[in-house]
């Protein structure tokens with residue numbers, strides 16, 4: 001059910017005059033959780049800075065962090081919440097409360113918990129798997145009531161990447177007959193890389209949307225950070241779970257977390273996980289039949305070279321910033337549920353060279369906010385018009401350039417085996433190299 005914009009506006013203006021009213025903030029966050037998880041997460045996080053043990057805040061934060069793709073953060077909130085519910089008075093329902101009059105938030109335990117408290121102690125592997133694998137919101141809420149799933153059609157641009165995903169994963173998965181005919185073994189791995197915010201994780205969510213239950217996703221930071229000392233076992237369990245569900249796609253996000261250059265990792269701990277991952281990916285393993293591994297990273301040069309050898313992540317796909325037609329479709333996607341006046345999206349696409357998909361999303365949010373502010377002040381609602389985008393363009397700037405500045409060195413001087421040929425070609429075309 002969509003939130004009435006008038007209700008949202010009323011709650012937002014109540015908060016503008018009483019920013020410390022946690023009950024109102026939580027209420028707004030719960031109403032926004034489905035349709036604007038990023039905003040709901042901001043509200044919940046703000047309440048949690050003052051009251052880190054607020055159970056409703058934690059529940060909403062966990063749900064919305066997951067919805068915006070911040071899996072690691074979601075898991076941390078969930079662990080805090082479950083630590084609270086098992087050690088203290090019964091917690092309230094983690095569901096949003098659609099009642100119009102918010103009550104005060106229920107009392108939590110006396111001692112506020114910190115993330116450290118929640119993460120201590122013997123880790124439970126089943127809980128880990130349930131949290132990390134079984135909880136993709138796009139999969140869980142695939143029923144009629146949930147938000148629509150993301151599918152490949154929602155991903156703007158990236159036609160070549162989509163085509164490759166189709167031939168290597170989606171096609172064979174849907175059509176085992178065809179695969180047999182062409183003798184293509186139902187396994188393999190593919191590494192997506194490119195500047196941040198250009199849709200790697202979003203693409204994986206879209207693949208999940210296409211495949212439903214036959215998709216597992218995990219951020220490698222979780223494997224490494226959450227259960228120190230048990231990372232290898234956790235990683236093995238993740239693969240085992242995927243193998244039991246084959247054919248399926250296993251998505252490993254942030255593969256660079258395993259890079260040797262990450263200083264905050266204990267060298268040996270990280271190395272053990274790399275060794276484990278190598279053995280899980282081993283092409284000689286017969287039990288990997290039907291398990292497609294999709295990896296993603298912003299820093300392919302940080303990945304352990306052993307992981308890039310044949311049979312592992314040897315095939316890579318570059319996920320580039322959107323070109324003008326792709327920018328237009330990304331803008332349209334992020335404006336789909338917003339009241340839009342006469343705005344020339346083609347022209348706007350032309351003015352947003354170097355913007356990532358994430359930048360474009362921010363631009364749309366910023367323009368919508370400016371229209372909302374105006375509506376609140378004038379008391380009448382009006383659609384977003386091009387003036388709002390002029391304002392937004394002064395606030396949001398393209399973010400992809402610094403990535404290319406770093407990538408240039410690797411592409412030009414560490415291009416072993418032509419690994420970065422397509423990156424170099426793109427950079428030359430765009431006068432970035």
Ligand SMILES: Nc1ncnc2c1ncn2[C@@H]1O[C@H](COP(=O)(O)OP(=O)(O)O)[C@@H](O)[C@H]1O
Pocket residue numbers: 068069154155156157158195196197198199200201202203322330333356357358359361
């Ligand atoms: N091609 C795209 N089409 C539509 N939205 C996009 C696209 N690329 C990025 N976005 C938006 O930006 C957000 C962040 O992108 P993300 O996939 O997390 O980037 P990456 O994983 O490459 O750093 C996405 O959740 C989505 O809202």
Ligand SMILES: [Mg+2]
Pocket residue numbers: 200201202253296
């Ligand atoms: Mg990502």
